[in-house]
Amino acid sequence: MIWVWATLIAAVAQTGRNAAQAGLTASVGTVGATAVRFLFGLPFAALSLIALAPFVAVPALGGNTVAYAALGAAAQIGATAFMLLTMRGQGFGVATALMKTEPVTLAIIGAVVLAEPLGPARLGAIALATLGVVLASGARWSRAGLRGIATGVTAGALFGLSSIGFRGALLSLPEGGFFIRALTVLVLTLALQSAAMLIWMGLRDRRGLCAILRMWRQSLTAGALGAFASLFWFIGFALTPAANVRTLALIEVVLAQLVSGRLFRQSTTALQLCGMGLIVLGVGWLLAVTV
Template sequence: MIWVAATLIAATAQTARNAAQAGLTKDIGTVGATAVRFVFGFPFALLALALAGALVPIPRPDLAVLGWAALGAMAQIAATALMLMTMRQQGFGVATALMKTEPVTLALIGAVVLAEPLGLARLGAIGVATSGVVLASGAGWGRAAWSSVATGVLAGGLFGLSAIGFRGALLALPDGGFVTRAVTILSLTLGLQAAVMVAWLAVRDRPALKGIARHWRVSLGAGALGAFASLFWFIGFALTPAANVRTLALIEVVMAHVLSGRMFRQTVRPAQLAGMGLILAGVGWLLAIAAR
C-alpha cells in the first residue's frame, strides 16, 4: 500500500503548489504561471536524479520510454491549455468538476492501452467518487455551454492520457526500483515540458518569460513543490494502475474545501458536503478493493 501514502503526499504537495502559484497568475498570466511548474521544477528533478544516481544505477531510457514520456508530457500541456480555456469560459467551479472526470476516462484508456483490468467494483468506486466531485464543486451547471463542457471533458481525458503516458514510461524502463524509475521519468518529462514551454513563451509571450525571471523566488518555491508532488505521483503510477492513483487523489477536493474554509472563511453548502461525503465513500471503496 505504498502507493496510497505516495498519492496522499502528492495531493497535499500539489495543494500547496497551487496556493504558491495563485499569486503568480495575476503578475505573469496563466500560461506563464503554468510554465513555472515545469521550468523551475526541472532543476529539482535533476538534483533528485543525481542523488539517486550516487546510490544506485540509473536505468537508461530507450525509444519506447521516450515515446511514452513524450506522450505524457505533451498530453499534460495540451490538457492544461484546455483547462485554462474552460476556466475562462465557464469559471473555476465548472472547470474543476469537468477536470475531475479524469479517473473515469483514465480507467477506460488504461484498459484499452495498457490492458489494465477494470472490474465492476473498481468502476463503481471511481463513479461514486467522481459524482461527489460534481456535487462538491458547487458549479452552476444551468449556465454551462455545451462547447465548454466538451473542452472540459476533453481536458480531463488528456490529463488521463498523460497519466497513461507516464505509467507506460515507468513500466517500459528496463530495470530499477520504483523510486529510481520515478526519478528518471520525472527528470525526462519535466525536461521535455520545460523546453517546450520556454520555446513557446520566447516566441509568443516574452513579457511572461521576463515576469517568471523577475519573480524567481516565488517561482522557485512553486517549482520545488511541483517537482516534489510529481515525484510522488510517479511513485504511485509505478506501483498501481494510474486510475487508482487519480481516484484516491480526489481527496484533494476535500482538502481544498477545508483549506478555503479555514483560510478564506468560505461557507460550504449542504450539496457540497454531500459531494465530499461521496468522494470519501468512493475513495474508501477503492482502498477496500485494493487491499484484497
C-alpha cells in the same frame, strides 16, 4: 500501501504548488506561471538524480520510455490549456467538476492502452467518487454551455491521458525500484516540457519569459514544490494503475471544502455534503478492492 501515502503527499504538495503559481500569475501571466513548474522544477529533479546516481543504478532510457513520456508531457500541456479555457468561460465549480471526471476516462484509457484490468468494483468506486465531486463542487449547471462542458471534459481526458503516458514510461523501464524509476521519468518529462515551453515562449511570449527570470526566487519555490509533487505522483503511478491514484486524489476536494468552511466561513449545502460523502465512500471502496 506505499502508493496511498505517496498520493496523499503529492496532493498536499500540489496544493502548495498551485498557491505559489497563483501568486505568480499576475506578474508573469498564465502561460508564464504554467511554465514555471517545468523550467524551475527541472533543476531540483536533475540534481536529485545526479546525487543518487553513484549509489543506485539509473535505468536506461529506451525508445518506448521516451515515447510514453513525450505523450504524457504533451497531453499535460494540452490539458492545462483546455483547463484555462474552461475556467475563463465557466464558473470555477463547473470547471473543477468537469475536469475531475479524469479518473473515469483514465480507467477506460488504461484498460485500452495498457491492458490494465477494469473490473466492475473498481469502475463502480471510480464512478461513485466522481459523481461525488460533481455534487460537492456546488456548480450551477444551468449556466454551463455545451462548449464549456466539451472543453472541461477534454481537459479531464487529456489529464488522464498524461497520467497513462507517465505510467507507460515507468513500466517500460527495464530495471530499477519504484523510486529511481519515478525520478528518472520525472527528469525526462520535465526536460521535454521545459524545452517545449522555452521554444513557445521564445517565439510567442518573450515578455513573459523575461518576467519569469526577474522573479526567479518566487519561481524557484513553485518549481521545487511542483517537482516534489510530481515525484510522488510518479511513485504512485509506478506502483498501481493511474486511475487508482487519481481517484484517491479526489479526497482533496473534501479537504478543500472543509478548509474553505473553517477559514473563509463559506457555507456548505446539503447537496455538497452528500457529494463529499460519496467521495469518501468511493475512495473507501477503491481502497477496499485494491489494497
